Amino acid sequence: MPLTPNPPAEQPVTDRFRLLVDAVQDYGIFMLDTVGNVVSWNTGAQRLKQYRPEEIIGRNFSTFYPPEAVAAGWPAEELRRAEKDGRFEEEGWRIRKDGSRFWANVVITALRGPDGKLEGFGKVTRDLTERRAHEEALRESEQRFRLMIEGVQDYAIFMLSPDGVIESWNSGAQRIKGYSPAEVIGKHFSLFYLPEDLAAGKPQAELKLALAQGRAEEEGWRVRRDGSVFWANVAIAPVYDAGRVLRGFVKVTRDMTERRRLYELEKSSKRMSEFLAMLAHELRNPLAPIRNAVTILQLEPSPSPLVRSSRDMIDRQLSHMTRLVDDLLDVGRLTTGKIRFKTEQVSYNQVVARSIEAVRPLMDARRHRLTVDVPTAPMLVQGDATRLAQVLQNLLINAAKFTPEAGQIELKVWQDGTQLYTTVSDNGAGLSPEALSHIFELFAQGDAQTAARESGLGIGLTLARSLVEMHGGTLSAESEGPGRGSRFSFFLPNAQLAAGSANDQPGKEAGATIMVVDDNKDAANSLAEVLRLMDCQVKVAYDGPAALELFRKQPSQAILLDLGMPGMNGYEVLSALRALHGGERVTVAALTGFGTDEDKQRALEAGFDEHLTKPLDFAVLQTFLQTAGLVV
Structure with missing residues (x-):
């Protein structure tokens, strides 16, 4: 084996x-x-x-x-x-x-x-x-999230138990609903609902909907601690643990009362606009036969003086009423976005002529003296000739209405680069500061006592401003106060002056060249207009880089420079300006609302030649220009 x-x-x-x-x-x-x-x-x-x-x-x-x-x-x-x-x-x-x-x-x-x-x-x-690091990171994340939720002020964020009992309460919830955490934690969230919503079982229905859909959202009225109600946007979502066991609900509430109010105002404004449009259309129907009747009377040979006087009175009032109806109709179209607007190259000279012709009868009836300062050379702009004439007519009619008999009205037009400026000034009723702040609002009529003496709906200036803005420009108003007259100014972009023409008369010596730099366009444009009235040639820039580029192309003799501009302030602009060719010689004045001795000293030490405080007094401006040898 x-x-x-x-x-x-x-x-x-x-x-x-x-x-x-x-x-x-x-x-x-x-x-x-x-x-x-x-x-x-x-x-x-x-x-x-x-x-x-x-x-x-x-x-x-x-x-x-x-x-x-x-x-x-x-x-x-x-x-x-x-x-x-x-x-x-x-x-x-x-x-x-x-x-x-x-x-x-x-x-x-x-x-x-x-x-x-x-x-x-x-x-x-x-x-x-590694596990501890993960747990620490998770705890820190949870802590940051908890702090973030607690710090949110604009949203009420809180947890509910599966039965709807409040378990947490952030600072936004306390601010919006008025309850402190101690007052509300442990109570059912149904205490935020109106009695009729409670009777309808709305709180429970919201929880059921959130469970069925994974999320529920709605808007409605909710009740604060003091009993007042607010319009709320509410979102509810169920919260599950890792085993898909329902832990409760998270609820986020936002106070939307202000947005709802604006929505209601918007609806009301839309209804008003629709009413105005309908009213304007309805009023035009009876105006047509009245106009025909006036025409017949005008064709009648050799009317008696009484008939002729009555006929002319009807004609004037009919023209006035027609303008009111047209304005009503255009306001309705404007607010509903249906206004007709045709853009083409327009002769602004013809717009001015048409506007003066339209308002001349009103001014003649009040024996107003109208002074017109308009360049003879053709001025071309891109826009709608009819709408531009409507703007200018409204401004002239406004001046005529609020200027007493034998008063003075001035229309001035000039061009600066590609911008075309128009001002309508008068020595009439003027405007208070409060009226100035509301003058362009719909149905505003200036000061109550003055407006009460004049007819009108208070829509002409609103319409004029909107039409100017549709052309890419701005319309502003100025007045030194009641009884001291008013001035309305607007500019239009993309203007052209015919080749070989000039705003200055032949042989007239040009004034000093001055640049105004200010991010407040109204302030810059109005100061520029004052300087032009002092026979200065003015350029305007609304920020520092634009001012430097303008100086490189065409140096100025003096610059009025705002200090508090965003992006590049006046001190930074001055520093860059002095480094440019010719910049070391130009006279530069700091223009600012800060006027303490320390402010003035800082400006002078920075290299400014003068410190001018807003609002700029005319005498101070004149003294500065004379001292600098820019005006006589």
């Missing part, structure tokens, strides 16, 4: 167990004696704590603890608790060989012999640093 080889001797169980423990990589598993000295060391312990067996065996396990834990006697306390209870577990910081820290889960087990005598301890350590 063949010999059967002897089977290998079976490895003792203790040896196999030792090999198994030594092979574990993710856990540090080692033995301690009864006083805590290391007596064994597996591969996982070496990888985790960086010590080789020969470096650590025989040393006390307190080597792995931070100094503050060792000073507090914590390693010995762990052994004491493990000996007492048979097992001890905790998480805390531990130290590697290189001094770095890691967050460890530690289990210490007391090892006893058959007789129950303590023979040492088994210790298992696991590195949980």
Whole structure:
């Protein structure tokens, strides 16, 4: 018989167990004696704590603890608790060989012999640093989110239980609804609803809808703590945990009362516009036969003086009423966006002539003196000739209405670069500061006492401003006060002056060239007009870069420079200006609303030649120009 080889001797169980423990990589598993000295060391312990067996065996396990834990006697306390209870577990910081820290889960087990005598301890350590970092990041994220929610002021954000009981309350909820957290947490959210909504079961219906659709949103009236109501936008969403168990609802509420009010005003304005349009159309129907009757009377040969006087009176009043109806109709079209507008190249000279012709009878009837200062050279603009004439006619009619008999009205037109300026001035009733702030509003009629003496609906200036803005320009009003006259000014862009023509008369010496720089367009344009009236040539820029570019192309003799402009302030513009060719010689005055001695000193030290305070007094401006040798 063949010999059967002897089977290998079976490895003792203790040896196999030792090999198994030594092979574990993710856990540090080692033995301690009864006083805590290391007596064994597996591969996982070496990888985790960086010590080789020969470096650590025989040393006390307190080597792995931070100094503050060792000073507090914590390693010995762990052994004491493990000996007492048979097992001890905790998480805390531990130290590697290189001094770095890691967050460890530690289990210490007391090892006893058959007789129950303590023979040492088994210790298992696991590195949980990554998990702790994730948990810390999650806690920090939750804390930041909680702080963010708490800090939100414009939205009420709060949590509800599955039954609708309030569980959290942010500062926005307190501001909007009026309840403090102590007053509202623990109560049902139905206390924010109107009685009729409660009777209809609206709160419960909202929660059911949010559960069914994943989200519910609506707008409606809600009740504050003081009993007042507000229009709210409300969104509710269910909140589930990781196991898809309903934890409650998050509710976000925003106060939309102001937006609803504006919406209602917009609807009301639209209805009013539709009414005005309908009224204008209806009024035109009876005006047509009246106009025909007047025409017949005008064709009647040799009427008596009484008939002729009555006929002319009807004609004048009919023309006035026709203008009112036209304005009503255009306001209706304007507010509904249906106004007719035709853009083409227009002769502004003809627009001026048509406008004067239309209002001449009214001015003649009041014996007004109309002064017209318009260049003879053709001026061309892009726009609608009819609408531009409507603007100018409204301004002239307004001047005639509020200027007493034999009063003075002035119409002036001039061109500066590609901008065409028009002003209508009078020495009539004038406007108070309060009336100036409302003069362009629909149905505004200036000061009540003055308006009461004049007919009109208060829509002509509103229409004029809108039409000017549709042409890309602006319309403004000025007055030194009641009884001191008014001036209305507007400009139109993209103007052209015929080749070879000039605004100045032949042989007339041109005045000083001055640049006005101010981001407030009304302030810049009005100051420019004052300077033009002083026979100066004026250029206008509305920001620093535009002023520097304008100076490079065409240097000025003097510059009135606003200090408080956004982007590039006056000091920065001055610094850049002085570096340009010719900039070191130009006279520059700081123009500002700050007028203390310190402000003036700072401006002069920065290199300004003068410091002028807004609002600029005419005498001060004249003195500056005379001192600078710019005017006589």
